[in-house]
Amino acid sequence: xxxxxxxxxxxFAPLGLFAxxxxxxxxxxxxxxxxxxxxxxxxxxxxxxxLQSKSFMSEYFLGxxxxxxWAFALTFAATSSSGGSFIGFPSLVYTHGWVVALWIGSYMxxxxxxxxxxxxxxxxxxxxxxxxxxxxxxxxxxxxxxxGGLATVxxxxxxxxxxxxxxxxxxxxxxxxxADVPLFHAAKVFTSDTLAGVPFFGAADAGYFLCLLVFTAAxxxxxxxxGFRAVVWTDVLQGVVMVAGVLIMLPxxxxxxxxxxxxxxxxxxxxxxxxxxxxxxxxxxxxxxxVLAKNSxxxxxxxxxxxxxxxxxxxxxxxxxxxxxQVKTDEAAKQHIPAIEITFAKxxxxxxxxxxxxxxxxxxxxxxxxxxxxxxxxxxDGDGQAGVYMKGPGIDKSSADGFLPLGLAxxxxxxxxxxxxxxxxxxxxxxxxxxxxxxxxxxxxVAIYYTLIYFPLVVIFMCxxxxxxxWETDSDRIMPEMAKALTLAMNMPWLAGLLVAxxxxxxxxxxxxxxxxxxxxxxxxxxxxxxNPDAPEKTIKRLTYVVTVVVGLTAMLAAVSPPQFLQDIxxxxxxxxxxxxxxxxxxxxxxxxxxxxxxxxxxLSGFLTHMLLYTVGFFESGELEPLQLFGFHPFMVxxxxxxxxxxxxxxxxxxPPEHLVRKFFYRD
Amino acid sequence: xxxxxxxxxxNSVDDRPPELDPIFVxxxxxxxxxxxxxxxxxxxxxGFYVVDGLQPPGAAAQSTPTxxxxxRWVFWGLLCPWxxxxxxxxxxxxxxxKNDDLDGGSSPNTEGEPGHE
Numbered sequence: 001x002x003x004x005x006x007x008x009x010x011x012f013a014p015l016g017l018f019a020x021x022x023x024x025x026x027x028x029x030x031x032x033x034x035x036x037x038x039x040x041x042x043x044x045x046x047x048x049x050x051l052q053s054k055s056f057m058s059e060y061f062l063g064x065x066x067x068x069x070w071a072f073a074l075t076f077a078a079t080s081s082s083g084g085s086f087i088g089f090p091s092l093v094y095t096h097g098w099v100v101a102l103w104i105g106s107y108m109x110x111x112x113x114x115x116x117x118x119x120x121x122x123x124x125x126x127x128x129x130x131x132x133x134x135x136x137x138x139x140x141x142x143x144x145x146x147x148g149g150l151a152t153v154x155x156x157x158x159x160x161x162x163x164x165x166x167x168x169x170x171x172x173x174x175x176x177x178x179a180d181v182p183l184f185h186a187a188k189v190f191t192s193d194t195l196a197g198v199p200f201f202g203a204a205d206a207g208y209f210l211c212l213l214v215f216t217a218a219x220x221x222x223x224x225x226x227g228f229r230a231v232v233w234t235d236v237l238q239g240v241v242m243v244a245g246v247l248i249m250l251p252x253x254x255x256x257x258x259x260x261x262x263x264x265x266x267x268x269x270x271x272x273x274x275x276x277x278x279x280x281x282x283x284x285x286x287x288x289x290x291v292l293a294k295n296s297x298x299x300x301x302x303x304x305x306x307x308x309x310x311x312x313x314x315x316x317x318x319x320x321x322x323x324x325x326q327v328k329t330d331e332a333a334k335q336h337i338p339a340i341e342i343t344f345a346k347x348x349x350x351x352x353x354x355x356x357x358x359x360x361x362x363x364x365x366x367x368x369x370x371x372x373x374x375x376x377x378x379x380x381d382g383d384g385q386a387g388v389y390m391k392g393p394g395i396d397k398s399s400a401d402g403f404l405p406l407g408l409a410x411x412x413x414x415x416x417x418x419x420x421x422x423x424x425x426x427x428x429x430x431x432x433x434x435x436x437x438x439x440x441x442x443x444x445x446v447a448i449y450y451t452l453i454y455f456p457l458v459v460i461f462m463c464x465x466x467x468x469x470x471w472e473t474d475s476d477r478i479m480p481e482m483a484k485a486l487t488l489a490m491n492m493p494w495l496a497g498l499l500v501a502x503x504x505x506x507x508x509x510x511x512x513x514x515x516x517x518x519x520x521x522x523x524x525x526x527x528x529x530x531x532n533p534d535a536p537e538k539t540i541k542r543l544t545y546v547v548t549v550v551v552g553l554t555a556m557l558a559a560v561s562p563p564q565f566l567q568d569i570x571x572x573x574x575x576x577x578x579x580x581x582x583x584x585x586x587x588x589x590x591x592x593x594x595x596x597x598x599x600x601x602x603x604l605s606g607f608l609t610h611m612l613l614y615t616v617g618f619f620e621s622g623e624l625e626p627l628q629l630f631g632f633h634p635f636m637v638x639x640x641x642x643x644x645x646x647x648x649x650x651x652x653x654x655x656p657p658e659h660l661v662r663k664f665f666y667r668d
Numbered sequence: 669x670x671x672x673x674x675x676x677x678x679n680s681v682d683d684r685p686p687e688l689d690p691i692f693v694x695x696x697x698x699x700x701x702x703x704x705x706x707x708x709x710x711x712x713x714x715g716f717y718v719v720d721g722l723q724p725p726g727a728a729a730q731s732t733p734t735x736x737x738x739x740r741w742v743f744w745g746l747l748c749p750w751x752x753x754x755x756x757x758x759x760x761x762x763x764x765x766k767n768d769d770l771d772g773g774s775s776p777n778t779e780g781e782p783g784h785e
Contacts, residue, residue, distance in 0.1 A: 108750040260737025390732040440761040
């Protein structure tokens with residue numbers, strides 16, 4: 001084992017420290033990935049055929065309420081495992097260490113909680129009323145079109161934000177996958193030339209834009225064409241791909257680090273990198289421009305104690321005839337290039353600099369750290385201390401309390417469960433299973449599924465800290481980079497396609513569901529139930545296809561200028577939806593005395609509290625950071641406010657009509 | 669006002685004495701058990717974190733004992749309860765949760781099946 005480990009680590013040194021992003025074998029990866037996309041399209045075609053023989057609305061948006069165990073379990077699990085699970089979450093593990101295991105720890109109860117708490121009742125109520133969407137259920141439960149309308153508006157608002165973030169995630173993954181493919185580079189140049197000077201699109205990164213187009217085309221086509229059934233079937237495929245990806249990566253990662261004991265001991269000695277700004281220059285003016293790619297390694301000071309290792313956190317350029325590198329920012333070009341300085345001795349000793357070429361010649365650059373202006377220290381950076389990746393609260397650049405202080409640990413334990421139960425996209429799936437026996441089996445299936453996904457992901461990306469150091473510069477890319485690195489190390493580059501398809505599948509399975517939810521909200525809840533209840537099926541059908549495509553394209557346009565903070569946006573929208581929906585829906589299902597006034601007040605108070613905390617936090621930090629009242633996440637505060645207001649308003653207003661109580665709480 | 673245990677008296681709707689929907693009653697009882705499990709897990713995992721896994725920012729570095737290559741607080745505070753919850757979920761789904769007929773009342777064909785009293 002020791003010999004093998006030594007070999008592995010020697011092999012990995014070049015991957016982690018000396019090379020850029022990944023290595024060869026991308027053609028094989030692309031072929032595997034292309035096969036996966038073809039399979040998805042075939043499934044969409046099959047479900048479209050099934051659509052012809054059933055009632056359009058119920059089949060297109062709810063799969064005719066007939067999902068069996070595997071379809072129901074995997075569509076539920078895959079929809080919940082969004083891009084966040086395979087992009088943002090690995091990034092968090094990599095950046096903050098073992099403490100992220102607790103951040104996600106409440107997933108141990110998520111399956112039984114999110115499916116068992118409301119599942120049986122919401123399915124029964126939806127069957128009683130023939131409801132197809134969540135606004136449908138709420139409207140019928142309280143006999144209130146206004147309340148249904150409010151629910152529709154909130155769903156469209158939050159899900160549109162989330163959809164844009166998911167588009168960004170999918171495009172980033174595709175970009176990483178295609179990084180080494182010559183055809184992609186040629187297409188990038190062509191796109192860049194074509195878009196140059198075009199308003200709005202001209203400023204977009206050509207590679208990102210290209211991937212965004214491909215990604216949008218794939219998801220919108222199969223979702224619009226096949227509807228809910230296609231989404232469910234592709235979710236099943238995607239769910240299998242995700243768990244297979246994780247289960248293949250886990251033993252590879254543990255093997256290559258030489259066992260968990262060894263990896264954890266090395267992590268215990270690691271010290272966090274330091275954020276710095278560099279001034280980078282060449283000795284002489286350059287004849288042709290030089291690009292210093294993001295994630296390039298710079299080394300100074302030879303081999304001794306004076307050796308210093310840096311990694312660029314942004315792309316920098318030196319123009320022809322000039323000697324100083326500049327980085328493009330929103331305002332102007334800057335000469336201070338953001339970078340990290342490696343502080344862990346083992347990584348410093350083994351690092352090799354990136355070779356830069358300009359006009360076919362190797363160019364040597366030298367750099368110096370720019371003394372930062374004295375700024376107030378806002379975050380907990382670990383102070384160069386070893387052991388910060390082993391325990392909580394974990395380093396956090398924006399919070400002096402660290403990544404997971406006690407209040408937030410409690411908040412997230414609540415949040416994944418209560419927030420998951422309050423997600424309309426999950427609730428819709430709970431309306432679609434066939435019978436309660438299916439629900440029982442599916443809960444257990446999802447419990448095992450999550451056990452096989454989430455804890456192993458923590459282990460894999462703790463191993464990534466050992467195998468691929470320095471990705472703090474671009475930690476959202478750690479999952480695809482790890483997939484490529486592992487398969488290359490094991491000499492199985494074809495497998496990279498499957499592994500990279502896992503996060504892609506996660507993004508797609510969430511996006512398709514959200515796309516369909518927005519589409520159903522607009523077609524069913526707005527058009528059919530409020531504008532034209534007697535619309536013929538042909539019109540509904542046509543409108544559904546058009547709306548699904550238009551929503552997809554609109555989200556794509558919004559994602560052209562990519563939003564930052566993928567994980568933050570996902571948390572913002574997820575917690576926003578659940579603070580608005582959880583209390584009203586739960587009380588609607590379990591409390592006969594709950595009335596329309598209480599439901600509307602509860603939904604609005606949850607939404608407004610959540611927005612208020614995020615707005616205050618945004619003005620304070622300039623980022624999508626909410627105000628954490630008493631150290632708790634806005635979800636906790638918002639959900640509590642929603643529940644209290646729901647109950648108080650319901651008790652202080654007139655009881656609900658007797659026929660509604662009888663209909664939903666008493667035997668027929 | 670009508671609470672779950674009470675009977676609404678509205679002769680205009682139906683004359684027979686109303687009976688609470690058994691699916692509602694089952695679902696509510698199952699929801700209570702689920703909430704209890706959640707709070708047990710929260711107490712155990714976060715409690716273990718506080719006792720063994722939390723080190724205030726800036727405090728002197730402490731060694732972290734490991735079990736099977738995982739930090740001790742992760743092993744006992746997260747991995748073990750995670751596996752225990754999987755076992756509980758199996759029992760809950762197949763031996764506690766009722767197999768109700770969601771289109772009507774309780775299914776008459778559930779005798780002998782797990783979860784049926």
